[in-house]
Amino acid sequence: MKLEILNALDGASILKELGANAKKSTAASALAKIKVPHKKSEKYRYFDIEPLVSKDWTVFHPESQEVQSKGKKIVFQDGILANRGDIEGVSVELGDFSDIDGAHFDGLYYLSHLLAKKTVIIRCSKDASFEIEHNFSQSNVLINYRVAIFVDANTHCQIYESFKGEAEGSFVLGGYDIFAARDASLKFIKSHTLEASGYTPVWSSRYKVDSNAFFKLSSFDFAKSNGLNIFKAELKEGANFDASHLLYGTNKAKCGIVSEIEHEGKSSVSSQNAKSILDNGARGIFDALIRVQNSAKWTKAHQNSKAVLLEKGAYMASKPQLEIYIDDLEASHGSTTGQLDEQALFYMRSRGIKEEDAKKMLILAFAHEVVATVDDEYLANKIYAEFERVYYGYYELDCLKTCENCQDTTTGL
Amino acid sequence: MSKVLEIKNLKAKIGDKEILKGLNLNLEEGKVHAIMGPNGAGKSTLSKAIVGHYDVEVTDGEIIYKGKNIVDEEPEERALEGIFLSFQNPVEIPGVNNAYFLRTAVNARRKHLGLPELNAAEFLREMRAKVEELGMKKELINRSLNEGFSGGEKKRNEILQMMMLQPDVVILDEIDSGLDIDALRAVSEGINKSKDGKRSFLVITHYSRILDYIKPDYIHVLKDGKIVKTAGPELVAQLEKEGYGSFEEN
Numbered sequence: 001m002k003l004e005i006l007n008a009l010d011g012a013s014i015l016k017e018l019g020a021n022a023k024k025s026t027a028a029s030a031l032a033k034i035k036v037p038h039k040k041s042e043k044y045r046y047f048d049i050e051p052l053v054s055k056d057w058t059v060f061h062p063e064s065q066e067v068q069s070k071g072k073k074i075v076f077q078d079g080i081l082a083n084r085g086d087i088e089g090v091s092v093e094l095g096d097f098s099d100i101d102g103a104h105f106d107g108l109y110y111l112s113h114l115l116a117k118k119t120v121i122i123r124c125s126k127d128a129s130f131e132i133e134h135n136f137s138q139s140n141v142l143i144n145y146r147v148a149i150f151v152d153a154n155t156h157c158q159i160y161e162s163f164k165g166e167a168e169g170s171f172v173l174g175g176y177d178i179f180a181a182r183d184a185s186l187k188f189i190k191s192h193t194l195e196a197s198g199y200t201p202v203w204s205s206r207y208k209v210d211s212n213a214f215f216k217l218s219s220f221d222f223a224k225s226n227g228l229n230i231f232k233a234e235l236k237e238g239a240n241f242d243a244s245h246l247l248y249g250t251n252k253a254k255c256g257i258v259s260e261i262e263h264e265g266k267s268s269v270s271s272q273n274a275k276s277i278l279d280n281g282a283r284g285i286f287d288a289l290i291r292v293q294n295s296a297k298w299t300k301a302h303q304n305s306k307a308v309l310l311e312k313g314a315y316m317a318s319k320p321q322l323e324i325y326i327d328d329l330e331a332s333h334g335s336t337t338g339q340l341d342e343q344a345l346f347y348m349r350s351r352g353i354k355e356e357d358a359k360k361m362l363i364l365a366f367a368h369e370v371v372a373t374v375d376d377e378y379l380a381n382k383i384y385a386e387f388e389r390v391y392y393g394y395y396e397l398d399c400l401k402t403c404e405n406c407q408d409t410t411t412g413l
Numbered sequence: 414m415s416k417v418l419e420i421k422n423l424k425a426k427i428g429d430k431e432i433l434k435g436l437n438l439n440l441e442e443g444k445v446h447a448i449m450g451p452n453g454a455g456k457s458t459l460s461k462a463i464v465g466h467y468d469v470e471v472t473d474g475e476i477i478y479k480g481k482n483i484v485d486e487e488p489e490e491r492a493l494e495g496i497f498l499s500f501q502n503p504v505e506i507p508g509v510n511n512a513y514f515l516r517t518a519v520n521a522r523r524k525h526l527g528l529p530e531l532n533a534a535e536f537l538r539e540m541r542a543k544v545e546e547l548g549m550k551k552e553l554i555n556r557s558l559n560e561g562f563s564g565g566e567k568k569r570n571e572i573l574q575m576m577m578l579q580p581d582v583v584i585l586d587e588i589d590s591g592l593d594i595d596a597l598r599a600v601s602e603g604i605n606k607s608k609d610g611k612r613s614f615l616v617i618t619h620y621s622r623i624l625d626y627i628k629p630d631y632i633h634v635l636k637d638g639k640i641v642k643t644a645g646p647e648l649v650a651q652l653e654k655e656g657y658g659s660f661e662e663n
C-alpha cells in the first residue's frame with residue numbers, strides 16, 4: 001500500500017480505504033485536511049519522509065498471539081503487545097482509544113491512529129516504576145502501533161523505554177498519547193540506539209499535562225540511521241513540562257525532534273533543552289515551537305539548543321521558536337551550533353593529553369550534562385555507557401590502541 | 414651551567430601583528446628566571462609560543478628544548494616532554510571532572526616517561542595531599558575543571574597540576590594576578606617546594622610583588638617584543654624606582 005494515495009481522498013474515503021473504525025472519523029477528516037506529509041511539508045523538510053509515503057508497503061499484520069503477564073516490563077514485539085507485565089497498580093489492555101487529539105499539528109499522528117486497529121492502553125493507578133521494551137525483527141514491512149498511557153491523579157511514575165532489534169528496511173510508525181492527570185508526575189526516559197542497518201522509526205505523540213502535573217521527558221537518541229520524534233505537549237494551569245534531549249548522529253543519519261509545546265493554563269512552566277553531537281555527515285533536527293496562549297498568564301517557557309559539529313559534513317537544523325500571545329510571562333530561547341571549544345582543547349593538550357583523547361573527553365562531558373538530568377542513577381549509568389558504546393564504537397580502531405584508557409573512561413573515578 | 418631552554422631570534426605573530434621581534438633568552442637548569450615588562454610587551458605571547466598555542470604563529474627563530482627545536486611540535490608533545498605553562502587565564506571546562514582530567518594527564522606523562530600508570534586510588538591519595546598543601550577546598554577535586562572556581566582557586570589548581578605533573582620547565586604567567594595574600598603565600602610555597610635544583614622556572618610578571626615570594630636568580634626585561642636587559646635580582650629595585658622607560662635595547 002502506498003500512503004500517498006490518501007492525499008487525494010476526503011475523510012470518509014480515508015476511513016474506508018484504511019478499513020478504520022467509524023469512531024475515528026474525526027481523525028480521518030483531520031488527516032484529509034493536514035495530509036500525509038511529503039518531502040516539502042513544513043515539519044519534514046529536514047527529514048527523509050519520502051520512503052514512508054511513496055513506497056508500496058506491506059503493512060505488518062501478525063496472527064493474534066497470547067499476551068504474557070509476567071515481570072516488571074511491558075514488551076512489544078514488532079508493534080504487538082507480547083507481555084503486559086505484572087506490575088502492581090499498572091493495567092495494560094488492548095482497547096479502543098477515544099481521546100484522539102482534535103488539534104494535532106502532525107498528519108502522521110492521525111495516520112498512525114487510523115492504521116492502528118487497537119490501542120494498547122496503560123493505566124497507572126498507583127506509584128510505579130517500570131520499563132517498556134520495543135523489539136523489532138520483521139524486515140521490509142510497515143509496522144504501526146499506538147500506545148496510550150494514563151497516569152492517574154496524584155500518582156507518580158517512572159517509565160524507561162528501551163529498544164532492541166534491527167528489522168532492516170522496515171518503517172516503524174507509532175507513538176504515545178500520554179495523559180498526566182492533576183498533581184500526577186511522570187518521568188519518561190527513552191534511550192534509543194538506531195543501528196546503521198535498522199528500521200526507521202517515526203513517533204508522533206501527544207502529551208497532555210493536567211493542572212499541577214509534572215512531566216519530565218529525557219530522550220536519548222544515538223543514531224546511525226534516520227529517526228524522528230514528533231510530539232505536542234499541552235500544559236494546563238500550573239503544569240510543568242521538562243524535556244531534555246540528547247542526540248548523537250553519525251553515518252549520515254537524519255535524526256531529531258519536531259515539537260510543539262502549548263501553554264494553555266496559567267502559571268504553566270516548560271523547559272526544553274536539546275544537545276546534539278553530529279559527526280560523519282549526520283543531520284540533527286530540532287524544530288521546536290513553544291506557543292503561549294493568551295489564557296496562559298505567568299507562564300515560564302525556556303528553550304535551548306546546543307549542537308557540536310565534529311566534521312564539515314555534519315549539519316544542525318535548529319529552529320527554536322517562541323510564539324507568544326500574552327505579555328505577562330518569562331520566556332527565553334536560544335540556539336548555538338559550533339565546533340568543540342578550541343581553548344578547552346588546547347588547555348587539555350597543553351597538559352599532555354592527545355588531541356583525539358581531549359576531543360573525546362569534551363564530547364563525553366557535553367553528553368554527560370543531559371545524562372545527569374536522569375536522577376535514577378542506575379539508568380543514568382546505563383544510558384551513559386550506551387552512549388560511550390555507540391560513540392567509541394565509531395572510533396573502534398583508535399580504541400584498540402588505547403584499550404585500557406577506554407575502560408578507564410567507562411568507570412570514571 | 415647547562416641550558417634547558419634556548420630561544421634564538423624568535424619572531425612571532427598574532428594575526429597580522431608581529432609581537433615577538435627577534436627575542437633571545439636562555440633558561441638555565443634549576444634556576445628561577447623572571448621576565449618583567451609592561452603590559453602588552455609580549456610576555457604572554459612568549460609563553461604561548463613556547464607551549465605551541467594556536468594563536469601564535471612563529472615566523473622565524475628557534476626554541477631549543479633539551480637540545481631539540483620544538484617549534485613544529487604539537488602542544489601535547491611539548492607537555493609530555495616536560496614543559497608546563499600556568500595560564501594567565503585558565504579556561505573553564507564544564508562537565509570534565511577535575512580529578513579525572515588530571516589523572517588522565519598525569520598518566521599520559523607517566524606513560525611517556527616509562528613509569529607505571531597510577532590507579533584511581535593511588536592518584537587520589539596523592540592529589541588529596543597536594544590539595545591540602547595548597548589550602549584548596551576538597552570539593553574542588555570532584556568539580557568540573559575550573560568551572561565556577563574563583564580567580565585564586567583557578568591559580569591554585571594550576572599549581573596543583575604543576576605539582577602532580579612534575580615538569581622540567583615551569584612557566585608561570587602572572588601567577589599572582591587576582592590572588593589575595595593568603596593565596597599568594599600558598600601558591601608561592603607550592604612553587605618553592607617544587608624547586609629541586611633541576612627544575613627551571615620562568616616567572617612572568619608585570620609587577621614585582623610575586624618576586625618577594627619566589628626569589629629569582631635572573632631578571633629579564635621584555636619590551637616591544639625583545640629581551641632588552643638581563644641582570645641579577647638587584648634589577649628589581651631599579652625597575653621599581655625607574656619603571657621600564659629607561660630600558661632601551663642594548
Ligand SMILES: Nc1ncnc2c1ncn2[C@@H]1O[C@H](COP(=O)(O)OP(=O)(O)O)[C@@H](O)[C@H]1O
Pocket residue numbers: 427428430432450451452453454455456457458459468
Ligand atoms: N589574541 C590576540 N589577538 C590580537 N592581538 C593580541 C592577542 N593577544 C595579544 N595580542 C596583542 O599582542 C600584544 C602582546 O600581548 P601579550 O603578549 O598578551 O602582552 P603581555 O602579556 O606582555 O601583557 C598586545 O599588543 C596585545 O594587544
Ligand SMILES: [Mg+2]
Pocket residue numbers: 456457458501586587
Ligand atoms: Mg600577559
